[in-house]
Amino acid sequence: xxxxxxxxxxxxxxxxxxxxxxxxxxxxxxxxxxxxxxxxxxxxxxxxxxxxxxxxxxxxxxxxxxxxxxxxxxxxxxxxxxxxxxxxxxxxxxxxxxxxxxxxxxxxxxxxxxxxxxxxxxxxxxxxxxxxxxxxxxxxxxxxxxxxxxxxxxxxxxxxxxxxxxxxxxxxxxxxxxx
Amino acid sequence: xxxxxxxxxxxxxxxxxxxxxxxxxxxxxxxxxxxxxxxxxxxxxxxxxxxxxxxxxxxxxxxxxxxxxxxxxxxxxxxxxxxxxxxxxxxxxxxxxxxxxxxxxxxxxxxxxxxxxxxxxxxxxxxxxxxxxxxxxxxxxxxxxxxxxxxxxxxxxxxxxxxxxxxxxxxxxxxxxxxxxxxxxxxxxxxxxxxxxxxxxxxxxxxxxxxxxxxxxxxxxxxxxxxxxxxxxxxxxxxxxxxxxxxxxxxxxxxxxxxxxxxxxxxxxxxxxxxxxxxxxxxxxxxxxxxxxxxxxxxxxxxxxxxxxxxxxxxxxxxxxxxxxxxxxxxxxxxxxxxxxxxxxxxxxxxxxxxxxxxxxxxxxxxxxxxxxxxxxxxxxxxxxxxxxxxxxxxxxxxxxxxxxxxxxxxxxxxxxxxxxxxxxxxxxxxxxxxxxxxxxxxxxxxxxxxxxxxxxxxx
Numbered sequence: 001x002x003x004x005x006x007x008x009x010x011x012x013x014x015x016x017x018x019x020x021x022x023x024x025x026x027x028x029x030x031x032x033x034x035x036x037x038x039x040x041x042x043x044x045x046x047x048x049x050x051x052x053x054x055x056x057x058x059x060x061x062x063x064x065x066x067x068x069x070x071x072x073x074x075x076x077x078x079x080x081x082x083x084x085x086x087x088x089x090x091x092x093x094x095x096x097x098x099x100x101x102x103x104x105x106x107x108x109x110x111x112x113x114x115x116x117x118x119x120x121x122x123x124x125x126x127x128x129x130x131x132x133x134x135x136x137x138x139x140x141x142x143x144x145x146x147x148x149x150x151x152x153x154x155x156x157x158x159x160x161x162x163x164x165x166x167x168x169x170x171x172x173x174x175x176x177x178x179x
Numbered sequence: 180x181x182x183x184x185x186x187x188x189x190x191x192x193x194x195x196x197x198x199x200x201x202x203x204x205x206x207x208x209x210x211x212x213x214x215x216x217x218x219x220x221x222x223x224x225x226x227x228x229x230x231x232x233x234x235x236x237x238x239x240x241x242x243x244x245x246x247x248x249x250x251x252x253x254x255x256x257x258x259x260x261x262x263x264x265x266x267x268x269x270x271x272x273x274x275x276x277x278x279x280x281x282x283x284x285x286x287x288x289x290x291x292x293x294x295x296x297x298x299x300x301x302x303x304x305x306x307x308x309x310x311x312x313x314x315x316x317x318x319x320x321x322x323x324x325x326x327x328x329x330x331x332x333x334x335x336x337x338x339x340x341x342x343x344x345x346x347x348x349x350x351x352x353x354x355x356x357x358x359x360x361x362x363x364x365x366x367x368x369x370x371x372x373x374x375x376x377x378x379x380x381x382x383x384x385x386x387x388x389x390x391x392x393x394x395x396x397x398x399x400x401x402x403x404x405x406x407x408x409x410x411x412x413x414x415x416x417x418x419x420x421x422x423x424x425x426x427x428x429x430x431x432x433x434x435x436x437x438x439x440x441x442x443x444x445x446x447x448x449x450x451x452x453x454x455x456x457x458x459x460x461x462x463x464x465x466x467x468x469x470x471x472x473x474x475x476x477x478x479x480x481x482x483x484x485x486x487x488x489x490x491x492x493x494x495x496x497x498x499x500x501x502x503x504x505x506x507x508x509x510x511x512x513x514x515x516x517x518x519x520x521x522x523x524x525x526x527x528x529x530x531x532x533x534x535x536x537x538x539x540x541x542x543x544x545x546x547x548x549x550x551x552x553x554x555x556x557x558x559x560x561x562x563x564x565x566x567x568x569x570x571x572x573x574x575x576x577x578x579x580x581x582x583x584x585x586x587x588x589x590x591x592x593x594x595x596x597x598x599x600x601x602x603x604x605x606x607x608x609x610x611x612x613x614x615x616x617x618x619x620x621x622x623x624x625x626x627x628x629x630x631x632x633x634x635x636x637x638x639x
Contacts, residue, residue, distance in 0.1 A: 012619070013619060014619065032383045032384060032385060033383070033384040034381060034382040034383055034384070035382050035384055035387060036190055036194075036355075036359070036382055036611060036614055037190070037355070037611045037612070037614040037615040038387050038390065038391055038611070038615055039384070039387070039615075040615075042384050042387075043384060043385075043387070043388040046384060048384075048385060048388055051388060051389050051392040053389060053392045053393060053396065054392065054396060057396045057400075071315070072327045075315065075324035075325075075327070076324065076326075076327055076328075079322065079324065080321050080322060080323060080324055082323070082324075082326070084326055084328055084329075087328055091327075091328045094327065094328040095327055095328075097330075097333040097336070097337065097407065097411055097414075098327055098332065098333055098336045100403075100407055101333075101336040101337050101339075101340040101404075101407065102336065102340070104340055104344060104400050104403070104404050104407075105339075105340040105343060105344065107396075107400055108343070108344045108347055108397055108400050109343070109347065111393055111396050111397070112347050112351060112393060112397070115389055115390070115393045116378065118389065119383075119385070119386045119389055119390075120379070121354075121378035121379060121380065121386070122378055122379065123375045123376070123378055124374075124375060124379075125378060125379025126379060127358065127361070127362075127374070127377070127379045127380060127381040128379075128381060129362070129381050129382075132362055134381070134382045135355070135358045135359045135361075135362045135380075135381075135382055136190065136191055136194045136359060136362065136363070137189060137190035137191040137194065137614075
């Protein structure tokens with residue numbers, strides 16, 4: 001059996017901002033907010049930690065550059081040295097362009113794949129939309145009972161959210177365990 | 180530019196109109212364009228098959244001019260792609276909000292232009308089935324590794340990385356829009372394909388937060404990448420000793436020229452997409468004006484590069500350099516130099532006038548002619564310099580053969596066929612991005628809450 005959730009749907013960006021702030025002040029736990037487009041500042045309003053993906057990007061870039069530089073050195077100076085126009089075996093300046101390209105390639109692919117993994121995006125995943133309109137023009141706030149007490153007072157939530165012009169307040173059962 | 184989208188649209192209007200444009204039957208204009216492009220593509224395929232069967236001898240090359248039409252086309256197409264990255268990545272970093280209307284089309288243009296470009300070095304090999312020899316893989320010939328000191332190998336890595344990163348960037352931008360179409364499509368094969376491609380996107384703000392970071396990182400990576408790609412293309416020439424090629428100004432000169440010709444191509448495509456897909460509300464005169472201003476700016480950079488090249492050539496005290504400059508302007512290809520300066524430096528000056536910038540037909544004509552001029556620029560640099568090198572006894576002329584001209588026509592066919600198909604199957608406007616820049620609709624008064632008493636399951 002999944003968790004009991006309350007889903008409130010709004011049709012205005014200002015309202016979802018207000019509702020998220022009010023829900024946080026009331027100490028409710030916000031499971032997620034669904035939006036048709038990127039609403040700037042909503043992540044801070046939800047209290048999400050800043051993403052650590054820039055570090056992942058940096059690490060992938062570093063690994064890509066290091067691997068490529070070592071590979072170029074190994075192929076041209078160690079494994080099969082070949083005299084090309086009298087240039088030195090280890091022609092470091094001439095290795096820079098390819099090293100740069102491979103760094104960008106590793107950083108780009110690595111960051112996007114990491115993003116897919118941490119966000120759980122994969123082919124065949126069920127989108128499980130709280131409301132079919134969230135990919136069109138509506139915003140959905142998904143609330144769960146606070147971690148300590150297992151109850152979520154529906155009436156209190158409705159009362160709290162009513163000033164933000166919700167178009168729908170609904171109860172759903174989460175089918176994803178541990179969401 | 181206060182209202183980026185005309186007609187007071189709501190988010191739902193954007194979804195309906197942009198996705199609806201994909202469901203409508205194609206217009207007669209679209210079919211005409213597609214018929215022409217596809218015919219050109221078929222001509223190109225026939226020409227490529229013929230030249231691979233017979234050999235590179237079907238081209239007009241000779242011992243002196245070993246690079247001409249083919250490499251000109253390669254540089255031309257790679258350059259076209261660069262404006263797509265400028266608009267999607269650099270203007271994104273500079274927070275130019277008007278770019279949202281054109282970013283999707285510009286990114287698609289980048290992908291198709293790089294595909295067109297990649298065709299040419301491959302057929303230039305003469306034995307394209309051995310193209311994999313360019314990859315550094317352990318082989319039974321030594322292992323004889325590729326020469327990492329060669330700009331041609333740098334090119335392979337630069338173009339490969341550029342294509343991959345542009346494709347990822349494009350797909351990432353498409354992800355929310357694929358989900359939007361998925362949720363408007365009835366069950367069936369198309370819906371299943373979209374569900375698969377949209378990776379289960381559900382608009383979660385946790386995902387949106389990471390998405391923004393990833394988008395920013397990719398834009399940050401693509402910006403130096405695009406500069407590196409065309410710099411490396413220019414090193415194919417600049418690292419040689421041919422007078423007219425052996426100059427240090429080439430990297431910035433090529434990058435500025437690439438962005439300039441690409442912007443002109445974006446403008447051409449914007450006007451085509453606007454007319455064939457009826458998107459006048461999204462791509463307004465304001466967007467066209469903004470693009471025209473970028474065209475003037477980059478035209479100025481290109482003009483400055485032309486002047487610098489002439490000045491440094493004459494000032495060098497090197498008779499071969501001085502001759503290369505004089506030969507470019509007054510030699511056998513002097514008429515081409517005239518076309519290049521006329522189309523790239525003089526013609527865009529018309530865009531200083533607001534009346535001109537707001538007359539769509541004139542802007543379209545200017546944008547097409549700029550690309551004619553930019554094609555000639557590469558041709559003059561490549562063939563013109565090779566025709567006259569150090570030894571007058573080895574001087575020669577170059578004339579393209581019909582096979583080469585058919586291949587060039589075929590590359591335009593490939594490009595426009597891809598673009599017109601893209602207009603039909605993928606939202607031309609970035610739906611999720613456009614929704615973020617709409618003017619907010621007026622707030623309703625708080626009223627009774629329509630509350631559903633049903634307990635339903637999430638995702639049902």
